[in-house]
């Protein structure tokens with residue numbers, strides 16, 4: 001069935017310049033991005049910068065309770081290279097240090113550890129930004145970009161063929177594409193249609209998330225308490241009028257405990273958080289609603305299909321330990337862009353070769369994060385002396401030996417292996433001359 005023969009769909013799209021709504025019938029593009037979350041929107045910008053005509057389909061959701069993302073140096077370079085960082089920086093706060101405190105009550109506790117970004121010659125390990133602000137800014141920039149058409153709808157069917165790909169909108173109409181980037185998150189339909197096998201598992205944990213205003217400064221240091229239920233992590237946030245010191249909290253607890261904590265009035269929950277933090281940040285008050293996210297993990301047997309590649313949570317899922325999720329997703333995107341550089345998307349063989357490269361390049365990075373975080377998380381959940389001893393020993397060992405310590409920090413911030421072009425260091429640009437400034 002030729003898409004050109006399809007009847008006009010019910011969906012329409014607003015032309016960025018004229019503001020006139022136009023029917024979507026016969027909309028065509030080089031790259032169709034499915035899903036307008038942080039990964040999908042970032043991918044749309046990256047492919048537009050490569051000179052591709054991009055359509056992105058998804059509802060822009062900016063009401064995620066209490067969620068922030070810590071973006072490390074490679075991710076900051078990615079957004080700087082795309083001319084997006086200036087607008088994101090207005091919402092972010094730097095993380096100059098990471099403190100880890102063993103609060104498991106184990107008889108083999110490791111001493112508190114503090115890592116400073118200057119040890120690896122960086123001003124900061126990265127920047128922490130509210131998820132909603134990130135998505136809103138990326139969506140606003142997409143609407144302003146003439147190479148990107150943002151369609152606020154859902155896709156209900158994908159058609160992936162050697163000769164071309166297309167997607168049907170839930171409200172009617174088809175979009176023809178030469179290539180599809182599947183960024184619709186953990187339940188990706190494109191992944192299912194491509195026949196990609198997934199292995200999923202869950203943890204007896206829920207991540208409670210909330211933004212906090214507090215009495216004492218955080219000194220740009222993120223503090224991770226390792227508790228029996230999982231990590232309890234404060235990450236610095238940008239202050240605002242009336243709340244100069246702010247942090248986000250991610251607290252992994254059992255599902256039953258999550259229900260109890262969510263039912264507490266805000267001042268009582270704040271008091272429990274103060275107790276768990278041993279007074280680190282002084283008096284605490286909640287600065288927004290509390291979110292609750294059941295913890296699970298997922299890996300896939302491959303990350304590509306016919307004229308299609310997975311990115312972000314369509315490709316991998318794990319608990320928020322070490323702030324790796326979106327950072328890994330941006331590496332997916334930067335790698336994919338490199339793998340398709342110079343590829344004529346009208347030539348299926350060229351696409352296949354590009355996707356073989358993507359498959360090879362992502363396997364190790366994704367595998368390492370999914371497995372590493374699984375081991376670390378389980379080591380907290382298992383109450384067994386040998387496991388406590390091994391965890392404390394590993395942390396002490398890595399943090400005591402200078403080169404290992406620095407290698408560990410670098411691996412978290414800019415992982416080794418070939419660095420994709422969008423994440424390579426560039427000479428600093430002044431705000432005034434930065435693209436998109």
Ligand SMILES: Cc1cc2nc3c(=O)[nH]c(=O)nc-3n(C[C@H](O)[C@H](O)[C@H](O)COP(=O)(O)OP(=O)(O)OC[C@H]3O[C@@H](n4cnc5c(N)ncnc54)[C@H](O)[C@@H]3O)c2cc1C
Nearest residue numbers: 035037038039069070155184185312313320323325326327
């Ligand atoms: C508590 C918590 C803390 C975290 N902290 C960090 C951190 O500090 N640093 C970090 O790097 N990562 C962090 N992460 C991970 C990070 O938030 C996620 O990796 C990231 O938000 C996932 O983005 P995504 O775009 O892949 O998926 P999603 O955000 O799930 O986006 C997918 C989008 O696709 C849409 N969609 C679904 N189906 C369709 C369809 N059929 N058609 C169109 N659209 C569709 C969905 O509505 C959604 O908008 C954290 C995660 C959690 C849970």
